[in-house]
Amino acid sequence: MKQAGVLMLAAALLAMAPRILAHDGPHGHASAGAAEDPDISYTVHLGKQVTDIPPKREITIPNVTLPDxxxxxxxKGDFHIHTLFSDGWVWPTERVYEAEENGLDVIAITDHIEYRPRLNRGNPGEPMLRKEDSENYNLSVEIAQKQAAANKKASKNKSELLIIRGTEITKKTMPPGHFNALFVQDVNKxxxxxxxxxxxxxxxxAQGAFLLWNHPGWEAPKSGxxxxxxxxTFTKIHEEIYKRGYMDGIEAFNGKEFYxxxxxxxxxxxxxxxxxxxxxxxxxxxxxLRNPRxxxxxxFAREKTLESVKEAFFAKRTIGWAADMIFGQEKFVRPLFDACVEIKKEPGRFAFANRGSIPVVLKVGGQTVELAPLATAGAGRTDSIKTITVENWFVGKGQPLAVPVE
Structure with missing residues (x-):
């Protein structure tokens, strides 16, 4: 297959030869020297011809209004991310670029405390750190924060990616399993x-951290x-953790799993x-690359600051979105739906408009309406239809959001 790919690229270059030669000189002008001497040429930029990367992901979601x-x-955030400073595969700076390309506003670097197999082993691509650095559990976050600030400085029109200082408490037994501590002050303590x-x-x-129970349905008995x-299940130990005030949130979706x-x-x-x-x-x-799923x-934050994100976390104003599904508390899911989806009653039909990037699947009587991001759709309307069910937006176990339309 490699040989076939090379032959295809060679054929493409031959087909482009007249255009390349015509613009072989600096600044797109033909070079007299290149025409006279076959050993002189100039760089030909073929980025668009040899790459197939989608455009940068843009996520459109209207603001939400809540009564209180x-x-x-x-x-948009991702609050469980690993780097080479525990068992991840990439340097913290790469996580910053990935988040920016995905259109995220805020992330947390949450390297493990108890499990850091990538450090100081001498394997290719893995970090060899000074002793004081390898014992600094804050370092991966600090590297990411510096990169986000540098990216903001280099692009005056870009909003800076927020980086939360976090870590993963990693126990090998379930319960308790794994917990993320977010908004910590010092992981070393x-x-x-x-x-x-x-x-x-x-x-x-004591440091003011938000505590998140990670992947409660992860099937790995030897690793937590x-x-x-x-x-x-919500075990007795987790009930005790909750009663002591050490549980503020739970992952309903982790990696490629849904609970x-x-x-x-x-x-x-x-x-x-x-x-x-x-x-x-x-x-x-x-x-x-830039997968919308x-x-x-x-x-749901008052503004784009770490302080505002932390306030929203403790107010429980978060919703999960993955694999074209929404899930969370109804008191937050319903306002998000109202902000994103416009429903108009017209003679004999409903007209729907999706103002956001979240797909919506509606059950309207016996009809199923797939409302794509930033799209419109319609469905027949009768007096018997009192409620529309949003089949991919969940507010409980197997419980889709129900929207009255009387």
């Missing part, structure tokens, strides 16, 4: 008590997950719902 909070911005997860939770909370084929019961837990216990990548390889390896957590 007013108008809020909807920020949490790492200092890593032999006792209760002390780790207490230290994280559940047994293969076991149900996703339907989490939407119910979030409503029953007033917990924030998250959809995170938990990414270890490069973005292109896990999801492809990759997991994203939507945050």
């Amino acid at each position: 909070a007013g108008e809020l911005r909807v920020l 949490i790492a200092a008590v890593q032999d006792d997860y209760w002390k780790m939770f207490a230290e994280a909370r 997950g559940i047994e293969k084929g076991a149900p996703t 339907p019961v989490v939407a119910k837990w979030c409503t029953d216990k007033n917990l924030a719902a998250f959809a995170n990548s938990d990414i270890h390889p490069p973005e292109s390896r896990q999801y492809g 990759r997991p994203v957590t939507l945050v």
Whole structure:
């Protein structure tokens, strides 16, 4: 296949030869020297001919208005990300570029505390750090923060990517499993008590951290997950963690997995719902380039600042979005739907307009309407249709959002 690819590229270059020769000189002008001497030529830029990268991802979501909070911005985030400073495959700076290309507003670098197999092993592409650096659990976040600030400075019109200081508390048994501590002040202080997860939770909370239960349905019994084929349950230990105030949110979607019961837990216990990548390889390896179905957590924030994101987290104003699904508490999902989808009653029909980038599948009587991002659609209307069901927006376990249209 490699040989066939080379032959195809050679054929393409031959077909382009007249145009290349005509613009072989500097600044697109033919070079007299090149015509006279066959050993002189100039660089030919073939970027568009040899790459097939989609345009930068743009995510359109209208602002949302809540009765107790007013108008809020909807920020796009991923709050479970790994780098070479634990068991990820890339340097922290690459995570910044990936997030910017995906149209995200805010991310958290959450390298493991107890599990850092990439450091100082001498393998190609893995970091060899000074002792003081390898023992600094804050370093990956600091590198990412510096890169985000540099990117903002280099592009005056670009809004800076926000980087949350976080870490993953990684226990090999379930319960408790794995937890992310977000908005911590110093990961080193949490790492200092890593032999006792209760002390780790207490230290994280003392720093004002938001505590997120990661991948509750992950099937990996030797690494802190559940047994293969076991149900996703809220165990007695997790109930105790919750009662002590050490659980603020749960991942309903992680990597490529969905845990339907989490939407119910979030409503029953007033917990924030998250959809995170938990990414270890490069973005292109896990999801492809700029994939609109990759997991994203939507945050209803007053403004684009770390302080505002933290306030939204603790107010539980988050929604998960992944694989064309929305899931979270109804009190937040419904206002998002109202902001994104316009429903008009016309003689004998409904007219729908999607003002956002989130796909919507509607059940209108016996009709199914697929409302694509930024698109319009219609459906027949009768007096018997009192409610429209949003089949890919969930507010509980197997419970789609229901929208009255009387």
